[in-house]
Amino acid sequence: AQTVTQSQPEMSVQEAETVTLSCTYDTSENNYYLFWYKQPPSRQMILVIRQEAYKQQNATENRFSVNFQKAAKSFSLKISDSQLGDTAMYFCAFIPDSGTYKYIFGTGTRLKVLA
Protein backbone atom coordinates (compact mmCIF):
# COMPACT_ATOMS: atom_id res chain seq x y z
CA ALA A 1 0.00 0.00 0.00
CA GLN A 2 1.14 3.50 -0.73
CA THR A 3 1.29 5.81 2.25
CA VAL A 4 2.32 9.35 3.13
CA THR A 5 3.50 10.13 6.65
CA GLN A 6 3.88 13.51 8.29
CA SER A 7 5.36 12.88 11.70
CA GLN A 8 5.10 16.42 13.06
CA PRO A 9 1.50 17.22 14.06
CA GLU A 10 2.38 20.76 15.14
CA MET A 11 5.29 23.13 14.74
CA SER A 12 5.99 26.75 15.48
CA VAL A 13 8.57 29.19 14.17
CA GLN A 14 9.47 32.77 14.84
CA GLU A 15 8.71 35.29 12.16
CA ALA A 16 11.61 35.67 9.69
CA GLU A 17 13.13 32.34 10.76
CA THR A 18 13.38 29.16 8.70
CA VAL A 19 11.37 26.01 9.36
CA THR A 20 11.38 22.54 7.78
CA LEU A 21 8.34 20.28 7.61
CA SER A 22 8.93 16.56 7.16
CA CYS A 23 7.19 14.12 4.85
CA THR A 24 8.01 10.53 4.07
CA TYR A 25 6.21 8.20 1.73
CA ASP A 26 6.16 4.57 0.80
CA THR A 27 5.74 3.30 -2.72
CA SER A 28 7.07 0.73 -5.13
CA GLU A 29 6.50 3.04 -8.07
CA ASN A 30 9.50 4.51 -9.86
CA ASN A 31 7.76 7.51 -11.35
CA TYR A 32 5.49 9.70 -9.27
CA TYR A 33 4.79 13.25 -8.23
CA LEU A 34 4.85 14.95 -4.87
CA PHE A 35 3.05 18.07 -3.70
CA TRP A 36 2.82 20.33 -0.70
CA TYR A 37 -0.53 22.00 -0.08
CA LYS A 38 -1.26 24.77 2.39
CA GLN A 39 -4.60 25.06 4.19
CA PRO A 40 -4.98 28.37 6.05
CA PRO A 41 -7.81 28.98 8.53
CA SER A 42 -9.97 29.98 5.57
CA ARG A 43 -9.97 26.24 4.70
CA GLN A 44 -8.86 26.72 1.12
CA MET A 45 -6.38 24.17 -0.17
CA ILE A 46 -3.58 25.99 -1.94
CA LEU A 47 -0.78 24.36 -3.90
CA VAL A 48 2.59 25.43 -2.53
CA ILE A 49 5.08 23.42 -4.54
CA ARG A 50 5.41 20.21 -6.56
CA GLN A 51 8.21 17.84 -7.48
CA GLU A 52 8.56 15.21 -10.19
CA ALA A 53 10.34 12.10 -8.94
CA TYR A 54 12.42 11.77 -12.09
CA LYS A 55 13.94 15.21 -11.56
CA GLN A 56 16.96 15.30 -9.29
CA GLN A 57 16.85 19.06 -8.88
CA ASN A 58 14.85 20.20 -5.87
CA ALA A 59 11.87 22.41 -6.66
CA THR A 60 11.83 26.01 -5.44
CA GLU A 61 9.04 28.58 -5.33
CA ASN A 62 10.14 31.89 -3.83
CA ARG A 63 10.54 31.29 -0.05
CA PHE A 64 9.48 27.65 -0.35
CA SER A 65 11.83 24.86 -1.33
CA VAL A 66 11.92 21.11 -0.99
CA ASN A 67 14.58 18.60 -0.08
CA PHE A 68 13.69 15.55 -2.16
CA GLN A 69 15.59 12.38 -1.27
CA LYS A 70 14.27 9.66 -3.56
CA ALA A 71 16.26 6.80 -2.08
CA ALA A 72 15.12 7.71 1.42
CA LYS A 73 11.57 8.44 0.18
CA SER A 74 11.65 11.79 1.88
CA PHE A 75 10.13 15.08 0.72
CA SER A 76 10.58 17.88 3.24
CA LEU A 77 9.39 21.46 2.82
CA LYS A 78 11.57 24.38 3.87
CA ILE A 79 10.02 27.76 4.46
CA SER A 80 12.52 30.60 4.61
CA ASP A 81 11.88 34.03 6.11
CA SER A 82 8.63 32.80 7.67
CA GLN A 83 5.73 35.22 7.59
CA LEU A 84 2.61 35.41 9.72
CA GLY A 85 0.58 34.51 6.64
CA ASP A 86 2.36 31.16 6.50
CA THR A 87 0.37 30.04 9.53
CA ALA A 88 -1.66 27.09 8.23
CA MET A 89 -1.98 23.34 7.99
CA TYR A 90 0.46 21.88 5.49
CA PHE A 91 -0.31 18.63 3.69
CA CYS A 92 2.11 16.48 1.77
CA ALA A 93 0.54 14.56 -1.13
CA PHE A 94 1.67 11.86 -3.54
CA ILE A 95 0.39 10.56 -6.85
CA PRO A 96 1.94 7.70 -8.81
CA ASP A 97 2.49 8.02 -12.53
CA SER A 98 0.76 4.75 -13.20
CA GLY A 99 -2.67 5.86 -14.27
CA THR A 100 -4.51 5.51 -10.97
CA TYR A 101 -4.89 9.29 -10.60
CA LYS A 102 -5.69 8.98 -6.92
CA TYR A 103 -3.81 11.35 -4.68
CA ILE A 104 -2.69 10.19 -1.27
CA PHE A 105 -2.48 12.83 1.44
CA GLY A 106 -0.61 12.89 4.73
CA THR A 107 -2.34 13.84 7.97
CA GLY A 108 -0.88 17.33 7.96
CA THR A 109 1.39 19.54 10.04
CA ARG A 110 -0.06 22.56 11.78
CA LEU A 111 2.44 25.42 11.50
CA LYS A 112 2.17 28.53 13.60
CA VAL A 113 4.34 31.53 12.85
CA LEU A 114 4.96 33.63 15.94
CA ALA A 115 5.35 37.39 15.89
Next chain:
Amino acid sequence: NAGVTQTPKFRILKIGQSMTLQCTQDMNHNYMYWYRQDPGMGLKLIYYSVGAGITDKGEVPNGYNVSRSTTEDFPLRLELAAPSQTSVYFCASSRQGAEDSNQPQHFGDGTRLSIL
Protein backbone atom coordinates in the same frame (compact mmCIF):
# COMPACT_ATOMS: atom_id res chain seq x y z
CA ASN B 1 -12.55 32.36 -13.66
CA ALA B 2 -14.47 30.79 -10.76
CA GLY B 3 -12.46 27.54 -10.54
CA VAL B 4 -14.17 24.94 -8.34
CA THR B 5 -17.41 26.06 -6.70
CA GLN B 6 -19.06 24.17 -3.87
CA THR B 7 -22.49 24.79 -2.40
CA PRO B 8 -23.65 25.08 0.29
CA LYS B 9 -20.81 26.31 2.53
CA PHE B 10 -22.52 25.17 5.72
CA ARG B 11 -25.36 22.78 6.46
CA ILE B 12 -26.89 21.10 9.48
CA LEU B 13 -28.81 17.88 8.93
CA LYS B 14 -30.83 15.65 11.18
CA ILE B 15 -29.99 11.96 11.38
CA GLY B 16 -31.64 10.10 8.51
CA GLN B 17 -32.09 13.12 6.27
CA SER B 18 -30.61 13.21 2.80
CA MET B 19 -28.92 15.96 0.88
CA THR B 20 -26.74 16.67 -2.12
CA LEU B 21 -23.51 18.63 -2.00
CA GLN B 22 -22.99 20.45 -5.25
CA CYS B 23 -19.67 20.86 -7.03
CA THR B 24 -19.02 22.51 -10.36
CA GLN B 25 -15.84 23.53 -12.15
CA ASP B 26 -15.33 25.77 -15.16
CA MET B 27 -11.81 24.71 -16.12
CA ASN B 28 -12.85 21.82 -18.38
CA HIS B 29 -11.03 19.40 -16.11
CA ASN B 30 -11.76 15.77 -16.78
CA TYR B 31 -10.91 14.49 -13.28
CA MET B 32 -12.98 15.38 -10.23
CA TYR B 33 -12.75 14.22 -6.63
CA TRP B 34 -14.65 14.32 -3.37
CA TYR B 35 -12.78 14.27 -0.07
CA ARG B 36 -13.80 14.50 3.54
CA GLN B 37 -11.64 16.07 6.19
CA ASP B 38 -12.36 15.18 9.79
CA PRO B 39 -11.10 17.51 12.56
CA GLY B 40 -7.31 17.53 12.79
CA MET B 41 -7.00 14.96 10.04
CA GLY B 42 -5.95 14.83 6.43
CA LEU B 43 -8.10 14.29 3.39
CA LYS B 44 -9.76 11.00 2.69
CA LEU B 45 -10.98 10.24 -0.82
CA ILE B 46 -14.68 9.37 -1.03
CA TYR B 47 -15.28 9.09 -4.76
CA TYR B 48 -13.63 10.26 -7.91
CA SER B 49 -14.44 10.55 -11.59
CA VAL B 50 -12.19 10.42 -14.62
CA GLY B 51 -14.77 11.84 -16.97
CA ALA B 52 -18.47 12.27 -17.67
CA GLY B 53 -20.33 9.04 -17.02
CA ILE B 54 -17.44 7.40 -15.13
CA THR B 55 -17.14 7.26 -11.35
CA ASP B 56 -15.19 5.09 -8.95
CA LYS B 57 -14.91 4.52 -5.22
CA GLY B 58 -12.18 5.99 -3.12
CA GLU B 59 -11.07 5.12 0.38
CA VAL B 60 -14.31 5.86 2.27
CA PRO B 61 -17.33 5.55 -0.10
CA ASN B 62 -19.87 3.98 2.25
CA GLY B 63 -22.92 6.16 2.83
CA TYR B 64 -22.32 8.30 -0.25
CA ASN B 65 -23.21 8.30 -3.91
CA VAL B 66 -22.03 10.37 -6.85
CA SER B 67 -22.90 10.98 -10.45
CA ARG B 68 -21.09 12.68 -13.31
CA SER B 69 -23.53 13.50 -16.08
CA THR B 70 -21.47 16.45 -17.34
CA THR B 71 -17.81 17.43 -17.31
CA GLU B 72 -18.58 20.43 -15.11
CA ASP B 73 -20.68 18.90 -12.32
CA PHE B 74 -19.93 16.24 -9.74
CA PRO B 75 -22.57 16.17 -7.00
CA LEU B 76 -22.16 14.09 -3.83
CA ARG B 77 -25.26 12.63 -2.26
CA LEU B 78 -25.81 11.50 1.31
CA GLU B 79 -28.87 9.26 1.46
CA LEU B 80 -29.29 8.59 5.19
CA ALA B 81 -27.20 11.08 7.13
CA ALA B 82 -25.37 9.68 10.15
CA PRO B 83 -23.38 11.51 12.87
CA SER B 84 -20.20 9.84 11.56
CA GLN B 85 -20.60 11.87 8.38
CA THR B 86 -20.09 15.14 10.23
CA SER B 87 -17.07 16.55 8.46
CA VAL B 88 -15.79 19.16 6.03
CA TYR B 89 -16.20 18.07 2.43
CA PHE B 90 -13.92 19.21 -0.33
CA CYS B 91 -14.43 18.88 -4.04
CA ALA B 92 -11.40 19.07 -6.32
CA SER B 93 -10.63 18.85 -10.00
CA SER B 94 -7.56 18.36 -12.13
CA ARG B 95 -6.57 18.16 -15.73
CA GLN B 96 -5.31 14.64 -15.97
CA GLY B 97 -4.31 12.26 -18.64
CA ALA B 98 -1.56 9.78 -19.34
CA GLU B 99 0.82 12.66 -19.96
CA ASP B 100 -0.48 14.96 -17.23
CA SER B 101 -0.03 13.01 -14.01
CA ASN B 102 1.86 15.89 -12.46
CA GLN B 103 -1.05 18.29 -12.57
CA PRO B 104 -2.12 19.61 -9.17
CA GLN B 105 -5.65 19.52 -7.90
CA HIS B 106 -7.76 22.64 -7.67
CA PHE B 107 -9.96 22.67 -4.59
CA GLY B 108 -13.26 24.26 -3.73
CA ASP B 109 -13.69 26.14 -0.47
CA GLY B 110 -15.33 23.20 1.28
CA THR B 111 -18.72 22.44 2.80
CA ARG B 112 -18.98 22.12 6.56
CA LEU B 113 -21.63 19.53 7.32
CA SER B 114 -22.96 18.69 10.76
CA ILE B 115 -25.29 15.78 11.42
CA LEU B 116 -27.24 16.08 14.67
